[in-house]
Amino acid sequence: MATGSSQAPAQTESAPSSAQTQKERLFPWVKPYYSDPLTLTSGKGVWVKDDTGREYLDFFAGILTTSVGHCNEAVIARVEDQMRRLGHTSALYITENQLEVAETLISLAPDGLTRAAFTNSGTEANETAIMAAQLFTGRSEVVALRYAYSGRSILATNLSAHAGWRPLPTSVAGICHARSPYVYRSPLGPDATEEDQVNFFIDDLVETIETTTSGRPAALIVEPIQGVGGFVVPPPGYLNRAAEVIRSYGGLFVCDEVQTAFGRTGERWFACEHDSVDPDIMVMAKGIANGFPVGAVLARAEIADAWTANSISTYGGNPISMAAASATLDVMQAEDTPGRSSVRGAQVRRAFLTLADKHEWIGDVRGKGLMQAMEIVTDRRTREPDPGRALAVLEAARAAGVLVGVGGLHGHVVRVGPSMLVTEDETAEALSRLEHACEIAASQD
Ligand SMILES: Cc1ncc(COP(=O)(O)O)c(C=O)c1O
Numbered sequence: 001m002a003t004g005s006s007q008a009p010a011q012t013e014s015a016p017s018s019a020q021t022q023k024e025r026l027f028p029w030v031k032p033y034y035s036d037p038l039t040l041t042s043g044k045g046v047w048v049k050d051d052t053g054r055e056y057l058d059f060f061a062g063i064l065t066t067s068v069g070h071c072n073e074a075v076i077a078r079v080e081d082q083m084r085r086l087g088h089t090s091a092l093y094i095t096e097n098q099l100e101v102a103e104t105l106i107s108l109a110p111d112g113l114t115r116a117a118f119t120n121s122g123t124e125a126n127e128t129a130i131m132a133a134q135l136f137t138g139r140s141e142v143v144a145l146r147y148a149y150s151g152r153s154i155l156a157t158n159l160s161a162h163a164g165w166r167p168l169p170t171s172v173a174g175i176c177h178a179r180s181p182y183v184y185r186s187p188l189g190p191d192a193t194e195e196d197q198v199n200f201f202i203d204d205l206v207e208t209i210e211t212t213t214s215g216r217p218a219a220l221i222v223e224p225i226q227g228v229g230g231f232v233v234p235p236p237g238y239l240n241r242a243a244e245v246i247r248s249y250g251g252l253f254v255c256d257e258v259q260t261a262f263g264r265t266g267e268r269w270f271a272c273e274h275d276s277v278d279p280d281i282m283v284m285a286k287g288i289a290n291g292f293p294v295g296a297v298l299a300r301a302e303i304a305d306a307w308t309a310n311s312i313s314t315y316g317g318n319p320i321s322m323a324a325a326s327a328t329l330d331v332m333q334a335e336d337t338p339g340r341s342s343v344r345g346a347q348v349r350r351a352f353l354t355l356a357d358k359h360e361w362i363g364d365v366r367g368k369g370l371m372q373a374m375e376i377v378t379d380r381r382t383r384e385p386d387p388g389r390a391l392a393v394l395e396a397a398r399a400a401g402v403l404v405g406v407g408g409l410h411g412h413v414v415r416v417g418p419s420m421l422v423t424e425d426e427t428a429e430a431l432s433r434l435e436h437a438c439e440i441a442a443s444q445d
C-alpha cells in the first residue's frame with residue numbers, strides 16, 4: 001500500500017481526450033467525423049452508445065458494413081465458438097468454413113462465378129480481381145470510371161477517380177477513366193431520356209478505350225452504384241451495355257460490389273442483377289461479415305484457374321473471419337435482406353423526397369434499396385455542390401441522435417445505409433431526427 005512519501009504528486013494537468021490522443025498518435029488520415037469527434041463504445045442492432053452513455057441510431061453502419069446489426073447474437077455465437085476451437089491455421093491447411101462460405105457465395109452469385117478467393121479487405125479483393133483479369137487476358141490496361149473508389153493501396157488509389165482519395169500523383173501505368181454514368185451531372189441535362197443518357201455514357205466508354213488504351217484492355221472495373229462517389233446510380237441498361245463493350249474488346253467485366261452486395265440495393269442479392277449482368281469477376285467486402293475484416297473475389301473458373309503462380313494470404317479466409325461471414329450470410333438469407341432493403345429503402349426514399357420538397361438545397365435524391373442519398377447544392381439551377389450544408393446536416397443529425405455519412409467528390413452528398421435488419425419504427429425515428437437536422441441545417445444561412 002502506498003505510504004504518504006511514495007504517493008504520486010497531485011495531477012495538475014487533465015488527461016488528454018481520446019480525440020487529442022488520436023491526433024497525436026495516429027496517422028492524420030485516420031480522420032473521424034464531426035468537429036468534436038465521437039467515441040462509440042457499444043452497440044446493439046441499429047443503436048450505438050458513446051462514451052457518455054448517449055444513444056444514437058446508426059444509419060451509416062460503419063460505412064454500410066454492420067449489415068445485420070451491431071453485436072448480432074448469431075454472429076457472436078458462431079465466432080465465439082470458433083475462437084474456442086481453433087483461431088488460426090493459415091492458408092497452408094484446409095479451412096472447412098472457408099469452403100462453406102465459398103459454396104454459399106457461389107450459390108447466391110450470378111451465373112458462372114464458381115471460384116472464390118478470400119482477403120482481409122475490399123482493397124485487397126480489388127487487387128486480386130485486377131491481377132486475375134491481367135493474368136487471364138495476358139493484358140495490363142484497365143478501364144475504370146470517374147468518381148470511383150476502389151480502396152487505399154497504390155493500385156486501388158490509382159483506380160479511384162476522386163482527387164481527395166488519391167494521395168499520390170498517378171503512379172500506376174495503364175489505367176484510364178471513362179465518364180461516370182452520373183445522370184444528375186450529365187452534360188445532356190435533366191431532360192434527356194434514360195436511353196440518351198445510356199448512349200452518351202457508353203459512347204464515352206468506347207471513345208476512352210479507343211483513344212486512351214491500346215485497344216486491348218484487360219478489364220473494366222465498375223461499382224454498380226458508386227458508393228464513395230455519392231451513391232451514383234447508373235441509368236438502367238448502362239451496366240449491361242458497358243459489359244458488352246469491354247467484352248467486345250476482349251476485356252473482362254469486373255464488378256465491385258463492396259458496398260452494394262447482399263441485398264443492400266433491394267430485391268436482388270447483388271446490384272449488377274438489376275441490370276441482368278453476369279460479371280466475369282465480382283468483388284465483395286464490408287457487409288459480408290458484419291464488420292469482421294473479410295474481402296472476397298468470385299470469378300469464372302477459367303479466369304481463376306489461369307492464376308498458377310504462387311500467392312498467399314496469411315489471414316485471408318481464416319477460420320474466425322469465415323465463421324463471421326458464414327453466420328452473417330445465414331442471417332441475411334434467413335431474414336431476406338434483399339426484401340427488407342426494398343421495403344425499408346422505399347420508406348427512406350419517400351422521406352428524402354419529402355425533405356427535397358421542403359428544402360431547395362436538396363438537389364437530387366437517389367439510391368436503391370437501403371442505400372439512399374441526398375445531393376446538397378447551393379442552387380438547383382446551377383447544381384453547385386454545397387459541402388458546408390452537407391456537413392451542417394451531418395453535425396445536426398448527430399446532435400439529434402442519428403448518425404449518417406457524407407460522400408461525393410466534394411463531400412456534399414448525405415448518405416444513409418443502416419443495418420438491413422432495421423425495423424419500420426427505427427427507420428421512422430431516424431427519419432424524424434434527420435428531418436429535424438435538416439431544419440437546423442436550413443436555418444444556418
Ligand atoms: C466500392 C468500394 N470498393 C473498395 C473499397 C475498399 O474496401 P476496404 O476499405 O475494405 O479496403 C471500398 C471502401 O469503401 C468501396 O466502397
